[in-house]
Amino acid sequence: MIVVVCSVVAEHNKKFLLVSEKKNEAEGKYGLPGGQLEHGETLEECAEREFKEETGYDAGEIELFTITHKPATQHGNSVIRFVYKTASAVISQRSPAELQTVWLDRDEIIALSQEGLLRGADVLDVLDATSKELTITIKTYKTISS
Amino acid sequence: MIVVVCSVVAEHNKKFLLVSEKKNEAEGKYGLPGGQLEHGETLEECAEREFKEETGYDAGEIELFTITHKPATQHGNSVIRFVYKTASAVISQRSPAELQTVWLDRDEIIALSQEGLLRGADVLDVLDATSKELTITIKTYKTISS
Numbered sequence: 001m002i003v004v005v006c007s008v009v010a011e012h013n014k015k016f017l018l019v020s021e022k023k024n025e026a027e028g029k030y031g032l033p034g035g036q037l038e039h040g041e042t043l044e045e046c047a048e049r050e051f052k053e054e055t056g057y058d059a060g061e062i063e064l065f066t067i068t069h070k071p072a073t074q075h076g077n078s079v080i081r082f083v084y085k086t087a088s089a090v091i092s093q094r095s096p097a098e099l100q101t102v103w104l105d106r107d108e109i110i111a112l113s114q115e116g117l118l119r120g121a122d123v124l125d126v127l128d129a130t131s132k133e134l135t136i137t138i139k140t141y142k143t144i145s146s
Numbered sequence: 147m148i149v150v151v152c153s154v155v156a157e158h159n160k161k162f163l164l165v166s167e168k169k170n171e172a173e174g175k176y177g178l179p180g181g182q183l184e185h186g187e188t189l190e191e192c193a194e195r196e197f198k199e200e201t202g203y204d205a206g207e208i209e210l211f212t213i214t215h216k217p218a219t220q221h222g223n224s225v226i227r228f229v230y231k232t233a234s235a236v237i238s239q240r241s242p243a244e245l246q247t248v249w250l251d252r253d254e255i256i257a258l259s260q261e262g263l264l265r266g267a268d269v270l271d272v273l274d275a276t277s278k279e280l281t282i283t284i285k286t287y288k289t290i291s292s
Contacts, residue, residue, distance in 0.1 A: 042217055078183060080226070
């Protein structure tokens with residue numbers, strides 16, 4: 001199946017916000033907050049919704065900065081991930097969230113990776129890409145048309 | 147359903163290569179050569195394969211230059227299109243192709259659009275975007291991993 005997911009990298013005082021996964025084989029691992037695109041929503045709306053659901057925080061102003069693709073996962077999917085970043089997540093207020101969250105710096109995330117506790121082969125690359133300037137424009141066509 | 151398609155804009159002497167659609171309600175309309183991403187292939191491989199199948203030409207060297215998204219089409223799909231361009235399509239040799247092809251300049255394509263014979267609300271925008279410089283890096287993870 002073709003799967004499109006949107007994730008958000010939230011950075012604050014050189015720490016990144018990860019979530020503790022609860023699903024199946026990923027339980028106990030840490031990953032970027034995010035999830036699958038739903039019908040009718042834009043990629044940005046998906047990123048904001050999933051971030052809020054999983055972390056309880058408002059994403060604030062988000063910006064797309066990289067895209068990753070795994071053509072064949074172990075689950076038989078082809079997964080395209082649109083990754084947004086925010087430096088303005090509203091962390092003072094928090095709603096109830098689906099997942100446990102943790103703020104970790106890069107070294108702590110590398111340590112998790114070495115222990116096999118990081119979910120997603122692309123997470124470290126993605127975090128490193130946040131410091132690069134890259135502007136991608138996604139044109140969204142809301143009108144119904146073939 | 148989430149649908150990911152890859153298209154190729156081939157430009158030669160200020161003309162663009164369009165294909166005459168054969169499917170259902172699109173019959174008789176013109177669109178960019180391209181089609182759906184299949185499991186296991188990269189986005190670039192998809193673009194090259196679809197271009198070859200539909201036009202009979204080898205795409206040559208292709209470069210991603212824009213992405214469009216239609217969150218809700220009339221068929222109930224959410225369609226993300228990765229658009230590549232090539233100026234080096236091998237047009238001297240041609241294999242049998244699935245579709246009829248036509249080389250049209252921008253004015254001719256605008257005329258088609260005005261007659262309702264252009265398939266895809268984003269085609270004109272996409273063609274105009276070919277002249278802009280834009281580098282998007284898609285990281286592809288071939289290894290099987292969650």
